[in-house]
Amino acid sequence: MWLIAEQFRGDYLERYAPWFGAGGFRRLMSEGAYFRDCRALASAFSASGVATLATGAWPDTHGIVADRWFDRASRQTVEAALPLRRAPALADELLAASASNRAAALGLGGPLAALAAPSRGKPLVYLIEAEGAAADEPVWLSAVRSAHGPERHAGAKWIACRADENSPPLRVLKREPGAPDEFRALYRASPFSQAAQFAALRALLAEEKPGLGEAARLVTVVLSSTAALGYEEGGVSPLMRDLVLHLDLEIEQLLEALDRAPGRGNYSLVFSAAHGAPPLPEGESRSRYAISSEAVARAVDTALSARFDIPPARERYVDRYIYPFLYLRPDAVRRTGADVRAVRRIAGEAALTVPGTAAFYTADGDCSRGPAWRRRFQNSFHALRSGDVMLAYEAGAFENYGERGVSYGSLYPYDARVPLIFFGPSFAARTVEDPCALVDVAPTLARSLLIPPPGAAIGRVLGAALAADDRTSR
16 A cells, blocks of 8 residues: 655654654554655656656656646647656556556545556546546445535534544634635645545455455555645645644554454555645745746746847747746747757746746756756656756745745755655564655565566665565565
8 A cells, every 4th residue: 555645744754743643653653664865856746746656767757747737739738647647657567467466546636646557458546526426436435425525524623633522623614605616625625635535545445455365456545635735834834733643643543444454464555755845935925935937937038039139029939937847939949040059048047037046957958056956957857848948946935826825846855855654564664864765666665566666667676675584585
């Protein structure tokens, strides 16, 4: 079983440890192989992180460069989805190893869970918030949706974890007339949606019966509630702390159920995350950290026009800017008569004049920063999808898409450092301080399952995660 928290900062397990119970994260950390410093050496978006974990490759290979990007062929903004993933996943190798093996993915809604699913055949992807029931939808999923759907939580009170039910609520999920999207956002960013995912997981496990028989079962759950709350509140807030504590309790209850059936020693559980989140700037300081995409595009257009429009032709050079990728108009670039590489570099330098923009990388490999930044840019950049220039903002800065909240996708530790825990009979009980990377997770899981790593994986097997007999016999 693989739990992938869409947003879960690397410091949460230490920051909130005093409030954890004995049987959730505390048990995973003490009885499993706990890697304190797992790094996304690429831009840390939800979709790209899930795809990286599943494939053992970076976005430059699997192609899921962000949650969305501009497709020049269709001239449309496209959303990350399984058909767009360009590398096989761990689940593909599991199914190829034996016809009796099974792999399923579970998510709240949207395309994220499917990014961890196999590309072959019809992937088993179960979404709690899917609109309408499919003809072949299992009965257990319909039952979970009916019992835990958003409509059942209109007016629900978010009570602090382990507090008395009569305690004052931290938040009330109010449903205002004419504002269904706002209510749904409140629900998705609450422990109620998180509980729905674990209810669905328990129902799925009751059907799949992992750990019984010779066949292997891989169930991957993409947990989205912490990401939804992070968009609104940032990575560090009282509500985020409580949502993590609710997650701790859900994991404790899950482990108790698994200990009963299939029983201790008959299952493994991996906990990882796709990315973290920056803190939410306070008050008027938000204007300093929230960067306008329009301002970036305007600065690039102005600089290129000043350089090449002689006489002024009022040319538009920027086709799209979808953070962090800048797409230039090929026809406008050709009309300059200049070398494309030079035009791209001028565009990157112009973007740096916008306050809060820290670095650029071009499709030609030019980078405004040193080797460590270049490596992260290279891992993030897909030749056909990432446009002409990729930008990075200053630490704490983010894309301005509303009056409140933050965005993800930076190269900084608050986004790019996450925890990683391997728990089960194949894994050692130890804490590992040495850094590892997201691409190492799938090869390590593959070793524990006695299957090859995903075909495009570049990560290494984390030998420190494996029990002694596994390290010597495999």
